[in-house]
Amino acid sequence: MPRVNGVYQLLPGVYGVPNEPIASAPYNSQLDDLAKDANDPRPVTAGGTGAQTPGDALTNFGFSAFVKLLVGKASDVLFRTAIGADDAANLTKGILPAGRIADASHGQLSGGNLHAAATGSANGFMSSADKTKLDGFIEKNLTGWVSGRDFTNGTLITTSIPAAAADGDAFLIEIVGNSYGSLVPFDIKIQGYLFGNGIINHGALSSGKKPTEVWLFNAAGFLCCWLPYMEYWQGYTVFASVVGSNVGDRPARNVVTTITNSAKPAGRTKEVSVPITQAALSTGAGFTGPVDILAPSGKALQAITNGADYALYGRSLNSGYGGVLGYNYNATRYGILGYAADYSFYGSGVLFNSGEIRSSTNVVSDGYLWAKNGQIYGSASALVLGTNGSGGNIYLRPNGVGSSGGEFLVTPGGSVQAVGHVYSGSGAAFLHTAGDVYGPTWGGYLSSYLGRFPGLYLGSDYNELYFPVGHTIMCDAAGNPARNGGTSPRLGGDSTLYSGGGSGSYLAGSWRSRGRVDTSTGSCLLQRVA
Numbered sequence: 001m002p003r004v005n006g007v008y009q010l011l012p013g014v015y016g017v018p019n020e021p022i023a024s025a026p027y028n029s030q031l032d033d034l035a036k037d038a039n040d041p042r043p044v045t046a047g048g049t050g051a052q053t054p055g056d057a058l059t060n061f062g063f064s065a066f067v068k069l070l071v072g073k074a075s076d077v078l079f080r081t082a083i084g085a086d087d088a089a090n091l092t093k094g095i096l097p098a099g100r101i102a103d104a105s106h107g108q109l110s111g112g113n114l115h116a117a118a119t120g121s122a123n124g125f126m127s128s129a130d131k132t133k134l135d136g137f138i139e140k141n142l143t144g145w146v147s148g149r150d151f152t153n154g155t156l157i158t159t160s161i162p163a164a165a166a167d168g169d170a171f172l173i174e175i176v177g178n179s180y181g182s183l184v185p186f187d188i189k190i191q192g193y194l195f196g197n198g199i200i201n202h203g204a205l206s207s208g209k210k211p212t213e214v215w216l217f218n219a220a221g222f223l224c225c226w227l228p229y230m231e232y233w234q235g236y237t238v239f240a241s242v243v244g245s246n247v248g249d250r251p252a253r254n255v256v257t258t259i260t261n262s263a264k265p266a267g268r269t270k271e272v273s274v275p276i277t278q279a280a281l282s283t284g285a286g287f288t289g290p291v292d293i294l295a296p297s298g299k300a301l302q303a304i305t306n307g308a309d310y311a312l313y314g315r316s317l318n319s320g321y322g323g324v325l326g327y328n329y330n331a332t333r334y335g336i337l338g339y340a341a342d343y344s345f346y347g348s349g350v351l352f353n354s355g356e357i358r359s360s361t362n363v364v365s366d367g368y369l370w371a372k373n374g375q376i377y378g379s380a381s382a383l384v385l386g387t388n389g390s391g392g393n394i395y396l397r398p399n400g401v402g403s404s405g406g407e408f409l410v411t412p413g414g415s416v417q418a419v420g421h422v423y424s425g426s427g428a429a430f431l432h433t434a435g436d437v438y439g440p441t442w443g444g445y446l447s448s449y450l451g452r453f454p455g456l457y458l459g460s461d462y463n464e465l466y467f468p469v470g471h472t473i474m475c476d477a478a479g480n481p482a483r484n485g486g487t488s489p490r491l492g493g494d495s496t497l498y499s500g501g502g503s504g505s506y507l508a509g510s511w512r513s514r515g516r517v518d519t520s521t522g523s524c525l526l527q528r529v530a
Contacts, residue, residue, distance in 0.1 A: 157175075159240045162222065165194075175236050182231060214273070217269065463495075490502055
């Protein structure tokens with residue numbers, strides 16, 4: 001029975017009935033049908049090919065005629081021929097294995113040259129000598145070596161110039177870069193000679209932002225240059241070269257090997273601080289300073305004129321500022337804006353300084369030495385400190401004008417006020433801050449001196465326990481103390497007497513007997529002594 005949509009169906013009436021004989025005809029027909037289905041091509045939907053040949057199977061699977069052609073090839077050779085694998089013209093990618101091109105097909109390939117060496121007028125292959133020269137030059141050998149930015153530990157420039165031997169090369173290090181905040185770029189040239197186990201004749205010229213310091217030294221056998229951190233986000237381009245007469249030194253090659261963010265390394269030798277000359281160049285336009293001039297000896301800056309004018313003149317375009325350094329014509333008086341023969345300072349304005357004004361000798365004024373809102377006046381016989389006439393306090397402040405600690409004050413009314421003691425007699429006597437007086441006349445403090453004299457109690461409380469030193473009382477049953485002997489009086493049993501016994505409260509202080517007045521009762525005259 002044919003399959004329905006690829007699904008096998010049993011013949012009708014093939015099933016047996018329980019306890020009934022099986023009919024042979026339907027049973028045998030079903031067996032024949034199963035045998036036929038097993039031998040017929042199995043449909044694709046039932047997991048077969050539905051075909052008797054590979055080509056028909058490929059057709060049933062949907063393959064193209066070209067694929068059926070390839071599958072039908074009887075050998076590998078025929079298969080490669082069919083796909084074009086035996087023709088190099090059909091290759092579109094990949095790398096051929098080595099040795100597939102023979103020397104005879106394209107010149108010499110076994111160690112020789114296909115072309116002649118290149119010359120100044122003809123193209124060709126590079127010679128080994130030229131290749132060696134080219135390998136010796138990398139990009140930074142021909143241009144400056146660029147550092148990083150913001151090297152806060154300092155900028156360490158290392159070169160390939162040997163520096164460990166006693167004598168070595170003459171060198172030149174050229175540094176340019178951005179200074180960021182100063183708005184003037186760095187432009188420094190540094191020279192030196194490795195000679196006599198040191199670095200000699202070293203110096204630097206700065207044509208831009210002047211570095212605060214430059215150092216040269218040997219580190220790990222090579223010449224190094226070091227600059228400190230000076231500006232936020234600063235950076236450099238450096239070209240270092242050997243300066244000599246060797247043909248091999250031409251053209252100059254950059255011998256910088258590294259530029260790192262580093263402090264000066266440990267173990268360095270031949271270290272020298274490089275003196276820096278600052279150049280100030282102008283083409284007629286105003287030069288933007290400052291210009292720092294440092295002369296080891298002699299004049300740092302000299303200006304001479306034969307005209308009836310100042311030797312050096314300066315003016316500020318900002319109101320309230322300006323000034324020139326100079327001296328008079330015969331160099332006998334020095335000062336600011338020197339003029340004629342009699343003045344080391346001359347001017348009709350105000351001498352202003354935000355800091356201190358100092359002199360190695362006297363500060364002399366023909367009139368007042370004036371302080372704002374106050375005056376200082378001196379003569380051979382007097383020194384006067386005062387206000388400007390409108391009245392006010394005068395302060396002496398040894399701890400600084402802004403500190404009232406240790407202050408001494410004189411008021412317009414003539415009162416004197418001190419924070420500490422007021423001394424006299426070269427310090428032998430003083431007025432204490434608490435109001436007590438101390439001095440040799442009193443044998444110490446005045447309060448102690450006055451304490452030796454009797455005091456009087458003026459109160460009326462019969463239960464009073466605190467009496468002034470020197471106060472006297474009559475005390476009953478005082479215990480018969482010796483004359484001037486000590487005792488401790490109490491309040492008596494009633495409001496009329498003091499007693500040496502009983503349970504009343506003790507009087508404050510120390511008391512002594514000044515004599516017994518009644519032998520029968522032991523009454524004594526007592527006096528408080530402390």
